[in-house]
Amino acid sequence: MARLAALILAASLVASASAHAPEGESHELWQAKYGNAMDLSFSGVVTFAHLPHHKCLEAPDQAFDIALVGMPFDTSVSYRPGARFGPNAIRQGSRRHASNRAFSIPWNSNPLTAGATIVDCGDTPVSPYDPALALDQMETAYSTLLARKVATEFTEKYGGTKAHALDGREHPKLISLGGDHTIALPALRALAKVYGPVAVLHFDAHLDTWNGNLYNGAWTEQSKITHGSVFWKASTEGLISNTSSIHAGIRTRLSDFDDLTHDSDVGFKLLTTDDIDEMRPSGIVRAIKERVGDAPVYLSLDIDVVDPSMAPATGTPESGGWTTRELKAILRGLSSLHIVGLDLVEVSPAYDTSAELTGMAAADLVQEFLGMLTRGMGAARGRTEWRPAVSRGVLHDERGEERAAGTGTGEGAHDEL
Structure with missing residues (x-):
């Protein structure tokens, strides 16, 4: 007790001296102790890549060019729940990312210092009890943030999507952190108000275009909207292009061949996981670009497109997926697309290893998203990709x-x- 009392007394004396020290001396003391130290990779409040955090929905004047937004919703999954914790897992996986150590050799640039204002807007409040309410909450949040003015001349100069917007102006880019794949529906509803029907570039092991009317257990209109019927529902609402959308990485089992016929009717072209064996990543890139063309694009990436040996923490894992290296190579070939929104979904950290493999892989892929956006915008230079x-x-x-x-x-x- 005597030692504890002495420590408390010493601490109070230091605090008192500091309180009465001139401001310059206090600053010198801070510099001597800590220098210009910033948070280490394992310290500080967790945001994606240590980016500035703002509660953007509560700060109407907060402007940005690119925002990361958590959508912690998993009430519409068909197998394993848990993706509501995905946004947090992705942020945890990004702790070794930061603006002072984000230079990418393949991109030959640092996306966090390329000129765009990038923020982490935290998570959208969603109801875990009422899926209809949750979808409305996410759509409202997405529409609110999408309507913000861009923060810098970077997007105005290089955004590349102004011609597609119905109001003729540049809008910020939102990266949604899921959450199950249902979160794509409110995003597409919001985007359609700004751009009209958009092309969907869908990386996934599964089609997610299954007819909600045929689901076992889909007895109400709301229950027909699941993470496996999300693009069917978007198609019925006229939110997506039926001539420019494409799947990549598909390897799911089907009920019968009619599933593929229905998928084509919804408006998707199909690239399977196995196509990469003959086409290589560069061939996959060419096929995607030929299909999408110059349309505004929503890029939706289900982490289960990656092989479960590299990303086990997902709700419906399928063996035989692409490697993270292959997927990164494909993404790096697509920065010239007119991307208007992105998501990364279906990270369910309860099924991850103790090494947090899936969270780290997901964070790395989101970093590639930032590379795509800043390279495709900042290097508009003819809008080529490298x-x-x-x-x-x-x-x-x-x-x-x-x-x-x-x-x-x-x-x-x-x-x-």
Whole structure:
């Protein structure tokens, strides 16, 4: 007790001296103790990549170019629940990401310092008891944030989607952190008000276009809306293009061939997981770009497109998926698309390993999203995308030509697909 009392007394004396010290001396003491220290990877309040956190829905004047928004909803899953904890898991997985250590060799840039104002808006309040209310809450939140003015000239100059907007202006880009795949529906409802029907670029092991009327247990109108029928519902509401949408990475089992016929009727073209064996990532990229064209695009990525050996924490895992490296290569080839919104869904951390494999993989993929947005915007320079392959100090492009690695910091250091 005597030792404790002495410690308390010492602490109070230091506090008293600090309180009465001139401001300059206090600052010098801080500098001597801590320097210009910022949060370490394992310290501080958890936001995505240590980005500034704002309760954007409560701050109507908060402007941004890109915002990450949690959608902790999982009330419409068909197998394993738990994705309501996905936004937190993705943020936890991003703790080693930060603006001072986010330079990407493949992108040859740092997306967090490329010029866009990027914030973490926290989680949207959603009801865990009433799915209809939750969908309305998410749509309202998405529409509210989408209507914000962009923060900097970066988006005004390089956004590339102004021509698609019904009001003729640039809108910020939102990255939704799911949550189950149902969260795509309120996002598409909000986006359709701004852009009209959009193309959907859907990375997933499953189609998610199943007819909600045929679901076992779908006895009410609301129960027909699930994470497996979300794009069917979006199609019936006229929210998505039936000539420009495409799946990538599909490997699910089907009831029968009629599922594929129905999927085509909904408006999707299909690329399976196995297609990558012959097409390679570059071929997948070309097929996607040919299908999507110049349409405004909503990119929706279910973490189960990745093989469960690399991302086990998901509600409906399927073996034989793409590797994270393959998926990253594909994403890096798509930055010239006119992306108007993105999501990463179905991370259910209760099924993860103690090493948090899925959360880290998801965070890395969201980092690629930021690379796509900032590279596609900031390097509008003809709106080309860059995907170098670094091998033994040499960059190779698809024509077999070579450039010395590290000979440039922009277009000269990369080769166009």
